[in-house]
Amino acid sequence: MGKCAFIxxxxxxxxxxxxxxIHDSNVLETLINRLxxxxxxxxxxxxQMPSYDNLSIPIEHYKYKDSIDNDIQQADIVISHAGAGTILQTLEAHKPLLVVVNEKLMNNHQLEIAHEMEQQGYLYHCTCSTIAKTLEKYVNHKFRQYEKGNPLLFGHYLNQIMS
Amino acid sequence: MNQKKTIPTLIVLGSGGHTTEMFRLLSGTDLNIYKPRYYTIATTDKMSAKKMNEFELNTLKDMDVSFINRSRHVGQSYFSSIFTTLWAFFTVIPIVYRVRPKLILVNGPGTCIPIVIASLLLWVLFLINRPKIIFVESICRVQSLSLTGKILQYLPVHILVQWPQLTEHYPKTQYIGRLV
Incomplete structure (x- = not known):
């Protein structure tokens, strides 16, 4: 079966x-040849979706879906913006994740979570200029598995506080 | 705790990721104790209404909902948000008075602050019993509290955070594990 990257x-x-x-040949080469x-x-x-032709790899693209869950599930690697929702969704699906920080959105507190998750060994993050180099680290790399939080702890806490 | 006793609970749905986190939190609670559940949702927030309907699908008799004007839109200036927050404050007073919650669950942003202040005000005026108020900071906040969290530090509110390092910077906060 083929391997899929979801961006x-x-x-x-x-x-x-x-x-x-689409247009950085180093990135495409790393994805195709190394991963x-x-x-x-x-x-x-x-x-903006840039125009492209003669790419060495088939591409599908769309603007939005109700849920990107299926695309995450069938991906072998996810390359994502630094949105907390997407980061958690991908880690919970136990998929390798590269977070690319948008430098145009500085002061974004969402960087905090990408940075912390990297510290904890769940993912790497980078900027657009270092994607190819960072993707190299994903070759044969096993990330720490992220465990979902436990809402029952919250339930116990409530019972305690209300008793 | 007497298991037969129910606890009227007021739940403020923020929007977007906050609402998602709130329903994850609620999934860990005993819905037979924490009821009736009174939700407040911003009038413009279709997504939260949808998530609430999904969550309460089989328990409609135990819940109720009020739609209120949002205290702050994304991108709105802090100055003009003072007035919309004041407005929201006056609209939520009758809601809190009617509901008389024993427990208030908030995780920001939206109408979270007006509801907390309204309930504290009704309490100091002896119009309602003192409710327990719990604010759960979003899992996105790793190094610093959100604006809502920072304000609530100065009020009698229990603040839970989801990253332990926050409790070092903010001594009023508590870490009991990652919850969502």
């Missing part, structure tokens, strides 16, 4: 990420 920007405009994936990806799915949100 997602949520509802943001992140033209440079989409552009880099053996043979299909790319792009969720582009508010970003």
């Amino acid at each position: 997602t920007v949520g509802t943001t405009q992140f033209d440079l990420l989409i552009e880099t994936i 053996h990806i043979d299909k790319i799915i792009l969720q582009t949100g508010n970003s």
Whole structure:
């Protein structure tokens, strides 16, 4: 079976990420030759989809779906913007995740979670200019498995406080 | 605790990721104790209404909902948000008075602050019994509290955070594990 890379920007405009994936030959080469990806799915949100032809890999793209869960499930690697929702959704699905930080959105507290998750060994994060280099680290790399939080702890806490 | 006793609970649905986190929190609670559940949702927030309907699908008799004007839109200036927050404050007073919650669950942003202040005000005026108020900071906040969390530190509110390092910077906060 083929291997799929899923790129997602949520509802943001992140033209440079989409552009880099499609037109940075180093990124494509790393995906194809090093990570053996043979299909790319792009969720582009508010970003511009650049024109492309003669790419060495089939590409699907769309703006939005009700749920990107299926695309995450069938992906072998997810490349995402720094949105907390997407980060958690991907880690909970136990998929390798590369978070690409949008430098145009500085002061974004969402960087905190990407940074912390990297510290904890769940993912790597980078900027658009270092995607190819960072993807190299994903070759044969096993990340720490993320465990979902436990809402029952909250239930116990409530019972304690209300008793 | 007497298991037969129910606890009227007021739940403030923020929007987007906050609402998602709130329903995850609620999934860990005993819905037979924490009822009736009174939700407040911003009038413009279709997504939260949808999530609430999914969550309460089989328990409609135990819940109720009020739609209120949102205290702050994304991108709105802090100055003009003072007025919309005041407005929201006056609209939520009758809701809190009617509901008389024993427990208030908030996780920001939206109408969270007006509801907390309204309930404290009704309490100091002896119009309602003192409710327990619990704020759960979003899992997105790793190094610093959200604006809502920072304000609530100064009020009699229990604040739970989801990253332990936050409790070092904010001594009023508590970490009991990652919850969502």
